[in-house]
Amino acid sequence: MKKIAILGYGNIGKAAEEAIKAAPDMELTGIYHHNDCLDCIDADAMLICTPTREVQKFATVLAARGICTVDSFDIHGQIWSLRTALDPVCKTNQAVSIISAGWDPGSDSMVRAILMALAPKGLTYTNFGPGRSMGHTVAAKSKPGVKNALSMTIPLGTGIHRRMVYVELEEGADFKAVEAAILADDYFAHDETHVIPVESVDALNNVAHGVNLVRNGVSGETHNQRFEFNMTINNPALTGQVMVSCARAALRLKERGDFGAKTMIELAPIDLLPGTTEQLVKTLV
């Protein structure tokens, strides 16, 4: 049994706990909070379920101690820099960090890579939602004056999205200042964003989400090769599950001496799954 621990116990941490308990080859050895001491962790791998912007700090500390980590860092434009920062720490300390291990970035990235291999020329559009974006919601919540927030992602087609941000203000907070802070955040600066004040965010909350990922491309010289990947899911449950599957892959890579920081497109799907190669090839191939 692999020893897995959790750092951060919000929506994703709770879902990860359930996924670890459901895994036949893992045991949960601890749940840590942001400000817990991490010196005496009894775990082969740690799932970092903190807000995205705290990931690098914790992953670096843990990798430096040879503990494998998995995170779901979700700022697409900063993933390569996170990988670059963590990779040497992992290699020096014989650890593996799987970064950006959610569904997007994460399993959608694997699908995008596979579709590119199937039809190298063409366009892929990733359309999200409608659904609650956890990363955007946390970013909105972090603004001064915001008591609670919900950021909904609305697909407008061809990979273009609208952000509908519902904010419940703290008493006396200035809505215009809150709105300006949200619109200026890098999470929102690139999309059409509407900030709407509401009485109760709790009354709106629903963690359903989805994706519609389409590619129309060319295999060799043959055009009109069409691919589509759809899902409708409970968002934290899927993210927690992906992180647990990636913890398994991290430990397999470590066993093979393949240390470093990696994204999910750098993982073989078989390494995400429990069971022997023989069982999995016979069942899935």
Next chain:
Amino acid sequence: MKKIAILGYGNIGKAAEEAIKAAPDMELTGIYHHNDCLDCIDADAMLICTPTREVQKFATVLAARGICTVDSFDIHGQIWSLRTALDPVCKTNQAVSIISAGWDPGSDSMVRAILMALAPKGLTYTNFGPGRSMGHTVAAKSKPGVKNALSMTIPLGTGIHRRMVYVELEEGADFKAVEAAILADDYFAHDETHVIPVESVDALNNVAHGVNLVRNGVSGETHNQRFEFNMTINNPALTGQVMVSCARAALRLKERGDFGAKTMIELAPIDLLPGTTEQLVKTLV
């Protein structure tokens, strides 16, 4: 530039030729026929585009000479035994063989594995077609008395299929004997199969195919996680392209000293693609 050669020049061989020519990092160094001498091949990797039942013989000969191979062996029940036979030959001779590298088995297998990692409990149904099955068509053509054949796969839902086999008989051939030979073949023995005599198979031919792969499963303790993968494609064009992408992966694995026979679920998607890790992570993750 990686040197890639082709063995077998039917539908898939021709499509593979186009995919090699379209690849930015490969050059085509030869097209060989079944009975050509393979002693003086100038290639890093060979795409074995022969009928499935000739794959093992050629892959073994080539791997024994340290040449990487890719095939699209498509008899699901015999894939593990092919892998088991080739793996030690590859390891002894520092070669990599990617087996069953088509779309099913192949890229669909990768999707099935990923969906299993996203929702470990549940059911996946792979529904094929309607479309022309190349493996089944070749099997039907191989029967005595058959001048030409076309095997269409018709999806009946929940992974159940009907095989519609259109046969053009040689002069004087006994239809009943042909029908019996087809029905007894392991390719057809497990499905509802109808054999229909026609004047001209050529008049029916169309290499379009497709898949509808669905999973409804459980992530952690959360049910009703729904996933769907669809494609409508030119079948040999996709198969040829997948083989070319897998040749790239084979040569990357060989460079890393990771020798052996592998199926596509054992490959990281990034290894299927040209470009650097940095380019691909920045583009796809």
